[in-house]
Amino acid sequence: MELVLRSYCDLRLLLLLLGFSAGAVLSRPTDEGKEVWGYVTVHKDAHMFWWLYYATNPWKNFSELPLIMWLQGGPGGSSTGFGNFEEIGPLDSNLKPRNTTWLQSASLLFVDNPVGTGFSYVNTSDAYTKNLDMVASDMMVLLKTFFDSHTEFQTIPFYIFSESYGGKMAAGISLELHKAIQQGSIKCNFAGVALGDSWISPIDSVLSWGPYLYSMSLLDDQGLAEVSKVAEQVLDAVSEGHYQKATQLWGKAEMVIEQNTDGVNFYNILTKSTPTPAKESSLEFTQSHLVQLCQRHVRHLQQDALSQLMNGPIRKKLKIIPEDHSWGGQATNVFQNMEGDFMKPVISIVDELLEAGVNVTVYNGQLDLIVDTMGQEAWVRKLKWPELSKFNQLKRKALYSDPQSSETSAFVKSYKNLAFFWILRAGHMA
Known part of the structure; x- marks a missing residue:
């Protein structure tokens, strides 16, 4: 909470x-x-x-x-x-x-x-x-x-x-x-x-993650070095205008943080999220990994209880929602289509x-x-x-x-x- x-x-x-x-x-x-x-x-x-x-x-x-x-x-x-x-x-x-x-x-x-x-x-x-x-x-x-x-x-x-x-x-x-x-x-x-x-300014957020977590005792020297390294990779991609690559590396940076902080919650550092399974550092991001990013950052906005509310009582109240459309059913596609603009x-x-x-x-x-x-x-x-x-x-x-x-x-x-x-x-x- x-x-x-x-x-x-x-x-x-x-x-x-x-x-x-x-x-x-x-x-x-x-x-x-x-x-x-x-x-x-x-x-x-x-x-x-x-x-x-x-x-x-x-x-x-x-x-x-x-x-x-x-x-x-x-x-x-x-x-x-x-x-x-x-x-x-x-x-x-x-x-x-x-x-x-x-x-x-x-x-x-x-x-x-x-x-x-x-x-x-x-x-x-x-x-x-x-x-x-x-x-x-x-x-x-x-x-x-x-x-x-x-x-x-x-x-x-x-x-x-x-x-x-x-x-x-x-x-x-x-x-x-x-x-x-x-x-x-x-x-x-x-x-x-x-x-x-x-x-x-996404890159300013990414570049500050390491120092912020370090100042809050959530990273040590080694963890700070690892986070700073991947943050620099994100910076290089943004500087070169490779925004899709930057989005993918942004996801990699998040995983490095999760591994070094025992799963800190990105939305409140005093709490924990479910850690993402460790991935290889040389990971090549694919469309499936983009879906994982969407699940992490969009799914938390539409937990099961909220989905049941919106697709149940609220849908009945509104009366105008098409029968073949569910609340949040296209959210992953929204995230994927905005990948090149994200960073x-x-x-x-x-x-x-x-x-x-x-x-x-x-x-x-x-x-x-x-x-x-x-x-x-x-x-x-x-x-x-x-x-x-x-x-x-x-x-x-x-x-x-x-x-x-x-x-x-x-x-x-x-x-x-x-x-x-x-x-x-x-x-x-x-």
Whole structure:
């Protein structure tokens, strides 16, 4: 189980991320919340599923609160499943009301993205997306359809929140959305993007794995040397533009770490995962090994209990899921088709967002390994944003989830339209 911030702390930090005062007084009653869902055909033979919950705040109408789109990672992880029932939606995976839900602060739009994820599906094998450009293009079709048909949300502040690979997609989607708004093709009050434990610069994450684990006593000198050696191989592949090879070597680096740390959990270093059987160091990666990578990083987002929930009661409730499609049934294909894009950095896209004046918030869990905070700090230092030097000069501030306690929950540094949150005692699913 991840050590993550919950309840009162969750809501206070969410309010801070959205730019509200933590002491703001909410003053007006709301109508009863509702939910709607549907499909959008985003390109030929590709159908994307979305699920919207209207905010349910006892003092404010949904029109007075923001709209948040949540994007899961993977690629191939389902927002409507994992993000909804395991993280921030109104009900947990037992269909019990969550003690606190982001719905108390915002309306929530979950999208199964890219196509083939969750309840989204493709009719033909050539309809899967191959790269970030295709992912962003598909999302522009969905968002235009959504805002055209739900005009009540056109003027409400709209934020994109993301997790892991969802953050990489969120960056590309945010830039295209900003352009579409400027061109007048999408009517939307885009207020900013939040990149949570995001796969913005994969190589910076890989290069920091060894030093981070070493500093936490999870590697000794010999283990650090082994991890650093394979990390350099990943760096060489990325530098040469061999991104498929880099993805394969990334998987090899993970196995080296598992062997040297007795199976540390990549999503929370204080826990363990089931160790991968030892492989030869000269291993040649094949398609079957790519499937193993998908099983490790997408399967954990759709455990058996969640799959049973989504393919059982939820499927019956929604009533529109095709009979020949199961939730998560195409997830492995999504991951495989994105292999060549997986290790590509998008730091330049974040630069463009900052230059365009888009609000960018980076937040990261202290106990995350796969997208560790050291790696996030590394790519932020590479930004060419003219205001970066002033951002770097600032001293970060402590945040407290409980006003009655002196226990620090997070640190934050913010300048103009860039903010960075260090979330303490949180893993990858911060």
